Every structure is written in C-alpha cells, then in structure tokens.
Amino acid sequence: MSESLTKPAVLLLEDGNIFYGKAFGKTGTTTGEICFNTGMTGYQEVFTDPSYYGQVVIMNAAHVGNYGVKAADVESNSVKIKGLISRNLEEKYSRLQADNSLQQYLEDQQVVAIHGVDTRALVAHIRTCGAMNCVISSETMDLQVLKARLSQTPSMKGLELxxxxxxxxxxxxxxxxxxxxxxxxxxxxxxxxxxxxxxxxxxxxxxxxxxxxxxxxxxxxxxxxxxxxxxxxxxxxxxxxxxxxxxxxxxxxxxxxxxxxxxxxxxxxxxxxxxxxxxxxxxxxxxxxxxxxxxxxxxxxxxxxxxxxxxxxxxxxxxxxxxxxxxxxxxxxxxxxxxxxxxxxxxxxxxxxxxxxxxxxxxxxx
CATH class of the missing domain: 3.40.50.880 (Class I glutamine amidotransferase (GATase) domain)
Structure with a gap:
C-alpha cells in the first residue's frame, strides 16, 4: 500500500462545513468549485474531460478505481479535475486490460484526493445549498491556513477558462x-x-x-x-x-x-x-x-x-x-x-x- 494512503485528509467547504477522511493520490492541497457526478462508471473519462477544469469532483459511485486505469480511456492529454472526493477510492483493481492503479495515476497526474467521506451527505448538502468553492488537503489540517487558501480561490462565475x-x-x-x-x-x-x-x-x-x-x-x-x-x-x-x-x-x-x-x-x-x-x-x-x-x-x-x-x-x-x-x-x-x-x-x-x-x-x- 502507498505510504500516502495512511495519511488523514480534510475537506473544507466555502460555507464552513468540514469533512474528514483519508488521503489518496498526491499529498498536497488543492482548491476549486465542488460539484458531483452521478455516473456509476467512466471515472477516467470524467477526470480527463476538459470541461471539468477548475473543479473538484465528487463521484457518487460507492467505489471508484476498482477497474484501474487504461491509457486509451482518456478524453484529453491529462487529468483536468482539480481534486477528487469519493466514498471509497480503490488502489487495487481487477481489470486485465488496465495499465495501472488509480492511486498511481493520480500521483503521476498530481491530483489531490480524499476518500472515506460520507458522499451521500455531502451531495445532499450541495444539492440543497448549491455549488461553492472548497479546499482539500492531505498536507495540513490547520483550518485557518486552509481558509486563507480557500479565500484566494476565484468564483467560477465570470471565469473564462x-x-x-x-x-x-x-x-x-x-x-x-x-x-x-x-x-x-x-x-x-x-x-x-x-x-x-x-x-x-x-x-x-x-x-x-x-x-x-x-x-x-x-x-x-x-x-x-x-x-x-x-x-x-x-x-x-x-x-x-x-x-x-x-x-x-x-x-x-x-x-x-x-x-x-x-x-x-x-x-x-x-x-x-x-x-x-x-x-x-x-x-x-x-x-x-x-x-x-x-x-x-x-x-x-x-x-x-x-x-x-x-x-x-x-x-x-x-x-x-x-x-x-x-x-x-x-x-x-x-x-x-x-x-x-x-x-x-x-x-x-x-x-x-x-x-x-x-x-x-x-x-x-x-
């Protein structure tokens, strides 16, 4: 198991709500507009879709990463999401055609992720309160530092990307x-x-x-x-x-x-x-x-x-x-x-x- 997977991680929303979980992908801090995808499959295509640039994506599927990643299953030349949130992100995979694990893929693509989060509650909150910015970190749990980082993140409204x-x-x-x-x-x-x-x-x-x-x-x-x-x-x-x-x-x-x-x-x-x-x-x-x-x-x-x-x-x-x-x-x-x-x-x-x-x-x- 990758050493980074034993680290704690935190998700802080713009409205002050906090979710704690476990680190996945790159160890670091990332910000963006939080949104959710209701698809049960196709996660690699989602991650590489340029339309997601600037966003932190919640995947509604209970398990993400269980069929690994494959070089051909991309929509662009790199991962475009700014961060990833899931209930369970899987390092182990079972697809014979896969080239690599999701963990290694996100590390290589420099993507910070968090899992072990109650995504049902989180998605219900976003559906009620609307899209907002958020910050994920697996390198610091200092909320004041993260609030300062979040305050510097521009709103998607008015942003030409x-x-x-x-x-x-x-x-x-x-x-x-x-x-x-x-x-x-x-x-x-x-x-x-x-x-x-x-x-x-x-x-x-x-x-x-x-x-x-x-x-x-x-x-x-x-x-x-x-x-x-x-x-x-x-x-x-x-x-x-x-x-x-x-x-x-x-x-x-x-x-x-x-x-x-x-x-x-x-x-x-x-x-x-x-x-x-x-x-x-x-x-x-x-x-x-x-x-x-x-x-x-x-x-x-x-x-x-x-x-x-x-x-x-x-x-x-x-x-x-x-x-x-x-x-x-x-x-x-x-x-x-x-x-x-x-x-x-x-x-x-x-x-x-x-x-x-x-x-x-x-x-x-x-």
Whole structure:
C-alpha cells in the first residue's frame, strides 16, 4: 500500500462545513468549485474531460478505481479535475486490460484526493445549498491556513477558462481526402467528439480558441463545430463574435455544451449559473421535434435563459430536460445551425444521442 494512503485528509467547504477522511493520490492541497457526478462508471473519462477544469469532483459511485486505469480511456492529454472526493477510492483493481492503479495515476497526474467521506451527505448538502468553492488537503489540517487558501480561490462565475485548456497548435484528424471538412473551435473538446466526426467520414482541423475566423478561410470547411469546455461563457465575447461571423457564411454549425451556450449568446440569449449543474450519464432529455426521449451524458454548471429562448424570433427549442425543464437543445429557424447542452458522444454513457452527429453530416451533404 502507498505510504500516502495512511495519511488523514480534510475537506473544507466555502460555507464552513468540514469533512474528514483519508488521503489518496498526491499529498498536497488543492482548491476549486465542488460539484458531483452521478455516473456509476467512466471515472477516467470524467477526470480527463476538459470541461471539468477548475473543479473538484465528487463521484457518487460507492467505489471508484476498482477497474484501474487504461491509457486509451482518456478524453484529453491529462487529468483536468482539480481534486477528487469519493466514498471509497480503490488502489487495487481487477481489470486485465488496465495499465495501472488509480492511486498511481493520480500521483503521476498530481491530483489531490480524499476518500472515506460520507458522499451521500455531502451531495445532499450541495444539492440543497448549491455549488461553492472548497479546499482539500492531505498536507495540513490547520483550518485557518486552509481558509486563507480557500479565500484566494476565484468564483467560477465570470471565469473564462476555455482558452486555458484549448489546444495551442492547429492539428488534424481523419482522411484529408474526405468529402467533408469540419473546422473545430477547441474550447475544451473531448477526444471522442472528434472520433464521432471522423468515424462518419469527416476530416477535422482543430483550432485554438481565439483563432480569428479569417485564418480558417484557406481550409474552406463544409461545416463548423463549436466544442464543449469549462468556465463561464459570459466573458467569451471573442467566441460569440466568431460564431456570429460563421452564421453569416450560412454553412452548417453544430455546438455541444459550452458551444450550445455560445450559439445562444450569438443570438442574444443570455446564460446563467445553475444552482448545482448537471453532471452524469443518466439525465433524461426529450427531443420535442420527434417526441422521443434520450438518456444523456451531461457536464455543465451554466445554462441558457429559458424565457429568452421562448421569446426569441431567431431560434426554437428542440430538446428539454425531463428533470427540471431546462433547455437542452436549440436550432436556428433561418440558418443551418443547432446545438445541444448535453454530450452526444456519450463517453461514458448510453449512445442514445449519437444521431446528432449523423444529422450534422447530413446537413453538410446538403
């Protein structure tokens, strides 16, 4: 057993609540916005999803780490969460295909974690009181020191993080001779979103978040994809201006998660910070166009203003959340542009929503 696993650890919330547990992962101190994921599997994909950048994640599953980690099961080139909280984090694992233990993985990725925490009580508290910042430490139990550290942690509201996690260099995936070229604005794109595009025959070129639209002209894409990502969409005026420029071209546009919020903003619809967000792979969504329901994978702490969508002359609602009636999908009435708040690539999760990639490819076929 790793020596760090015998150490005590503490979790301090912004509202003063304290939870004690045992250390896991890297010995150290970390801060971020606390949130919870209701999925029972797919923890490695969650940890490497860039949309979680800046957040400390509670995993609702009773045991996390029991099937180890595998190099292929990632959504980006590194773990993006700032910290991890669980009831039981497991060093031992049983999957033959695994490359390593979760403990070694988190140590290598410099992630501080705590377990032995009553996550049922903790999640109930967050659901009641809402998202807030927190600090985890396995190097000091001095609450005054931790309160000082926590006071320096910025609020997620107003925080622009997409350009932080975005690629720094342009890169390409798929067959260069493909019939369909897709320009991807990377605000924190997941690997399997790109896979879903290339598997359908698209050749994708991925651009850094703040790439001027005119720089993409030489690529002459048949369609544009606006990716998921972390942080508050409100300060991303640069992205809104880019999307408005894309819409003027009249070519197909597909946005996911943060991309959904940005498409709404490009049509004058504001966003808001949710009470505790949607994160998991069991969220029911109704497609109001077809009448069919989907079980979806979600990860977002911001949403688009429902009343503003309903009053909009430019867009219409395509999907709604069956738990809270929040807006899960929109499309423009006069342009080939649509978006969803959830993650149709569904890694992890059921594949109910992958038809949306087929619809995007179909729009490019014209």
């Amino acid at each position: 997409a350009s932080v996690v975005s690629t720094k260099e342009v890169y390409e995936m798929g067959n260069p001779h493909s019939r369909y070229r897709v320009a991807v604005y990377d605000y924190g794109v997941k690997k399997n979103i790109l896979n879903c595009l290339t598997e359908r025959g698209a050749y994708v070129r991925v651009y850094p978040a703040k790439t001027p639209l005119q720089e993409i002209n030489d690529f002459n894409p048949h369609g544009y994809f606006i990716s998921n990502g972390p942080g508050d969409p409100a300060p991303m005026t640069y992205a809104v201006e880019t999307i408005q420029g894309i819409l003027q071209k009249g070519k197909p546009l597909f946005g996911i998660c943060l991309g959904h919020q940005l498409l709404a903003m490009a049509n004058g619809i504001p966003t808001f910070k949710m009470h505790h967000g949607h994160r998991g792979l069991n969220h029911p969504v109704k497609n109001v166009i077809t009448g069919r329901s989907e079980i979806t994978t979600q990860n977002h702490g911001f949403g688009i203003d429902p009343e503003a969508v309903k009053k909009s002359q430019a867009v219409e609602i395509t999907h709604v959340n069956l738990n809270d009636d929040s807006i899960e999908g929109i499309r423009m009435k006069s342009k080939p542009a649509f978006s969803v708040q959830y993650h149709p690539e569904s890694t992890p999760g059921p594949y109910d929503s992958r038809y949306l990639f087929d619809e995007f490819i179909g729009m490019m076929k014209g």
